[in-house]
Amino acid sequence: MNKSEVLILAFIVLFVSLPLMTIYTMVGAKSDGIAGYSTAGCTCHSPNPSPSVSVFISGQTVVIPNATYTYTVTVTGGPLASNGLDVSVTNGTLVVTDSTNTLLLSGEVAQTSVGASQTSWSFDWTTPSTYGNVTMYLAGFSGDGDGRKDADDLWNTASLTIIVTIAGDLDGDGDVDWFDFGDFAAAYGSSIGQPNYNPLADLDADGDVDWFDFGDFAANYGRSI
Numbered sequence: 001m002n003k004s005e006v007l008i009l010a011f012i013v014l015f016v017s018l019p020l021m022t023i024y025t026m027v028g029a030k031s032d033g034i035a036g037y038s039t040a041g042c043t044c045h046s047p048n049p050s051p052s053v054s055v056f057i058s059g060q061t062v063v064i065p066n067a068t069y070t071y072t073v074t075v076t077g078g079p080l081a082s083n084g085l086d087v088s089v090t091n092g093t094l095v096v097t098d099s100t101n102t103l104l105l106s107g108e109v110a111q112t113s114v115g116a117s118q119t120s121w122s123f124d125w126t127t128p129s130t131y132g133n134v135t136m137y138l139a140g141f142s143g144d145g146d147g148r149k150d151a152d153d154l155w156n157t158a159s160l161t162i163i164v165t166i167a168g169d170l171d172g173d174g175d176v177d178w179f180d181f182g183d184f185a186a187a188y189g190s191s192i193g194q195p196n197y198n199p200l201a202d203l204d205a206d207g208d209v210d211w212f213d214f215g216d217f218a219a220n221y222g223r224s225i
Contacts, residue, residue: 033103033110038088038137038157045143045153053077053156055140057087062163062172062200065129068095071136071160073109074120078142078154083119084111086139091132091164095124127164131174131225136160168220170200175224176217184209184217 041049059071073085085102087094087109096104101115102123109123128134136159143153168176170183187198191208201209203216 032113033084033086033105033115035086035088035105035108035110037139038086038108039139041139041157042084042141042153042155045141045149045155046151049156050078050142050154051156053140053142053154055085055138055156055158057136057138057158057160059125059160060162060199061160062165062170063127064167064200065127065131065164067205068124068126070097070122070124072120072122073138073140075140075142076119079144079152080119080142081145082116082143084116084141084143085121086110087123087136089125089134089136091128091130091134093126095126097124098122131164131166134162134164136162166220166223166225167203168217168223169225170198176220176222181217181221184214188214 037043054076056074057071058074060069063069071087073087075083075085088107094104094107094109096102096109098115098121099112101112101118102109102121103112104110109121111118111121115121125136138158138160139155140158141153141155146152163172165172165174166176168180168184170180173179183198184201187196187201187209189209190197197209199205201213201217203213206212
């Protein structure tokens with residue numbers, strides 16, 4: 001084989017291999033998370049959600065404006081070899097608190113390549129300055145870890161409705177009234193870690209429900225949105 005033939009053969013090998021290398025790189029990049037799929041789901045893997053996969057968002061469902069709360073996403077079921085999440089919210093700001101396992105993409109929380117080994121991830125959300133309902137959307141992924149996008153990779157979606165309301169509105173109905181006082185009284189004297197602790201009753205966010213919180217509650221009593 002002369003030099004010209006060797007060069008031609010090398011060019012053919014390179015030409016054929018290049019698309020495969022590109023595809024491999026694209027597949028690998030998805031392990032660093034992807035945004036824009038929190039409502040539609042991971043349809044690039046399989047077209048429909050799987051009932052064998054369950055995804056959950058846990059955290060406060062009644063909050064006050066301009067405050068920060070922690071939320072946790074959990075994925076169960078399916079292969080669970082290489083996992084992921086995409087979380088978006090209709091208002092407020094998502095904040096990454098675990099940069100090892102999560103990252104922010106276009107304002108949405110997704111997993112890092114290291115975080116793909118997890119089944120649970122936590123992050124913060126800073127609430128908007130306005131009252132009203134906010135929806136947090138989640139797509140959770142449970143993959144087999146073989147690097148291919150196919151029907152063996154399973155997913156599902158979930159959402160959480162959160163009420164942003166006035167401080168002291170413990171039941172989330174838009175006003176601070178006698179019913180809220182009953183909830184406040186039940187939490188009075190408690191601190192973080194105790195079963196009757198209610199973060200909504202901890203109006204000064206210092207970790208306990210005490211006389212200072214009662215003063216703030218009393219100041220808002222009778223107010224409504």
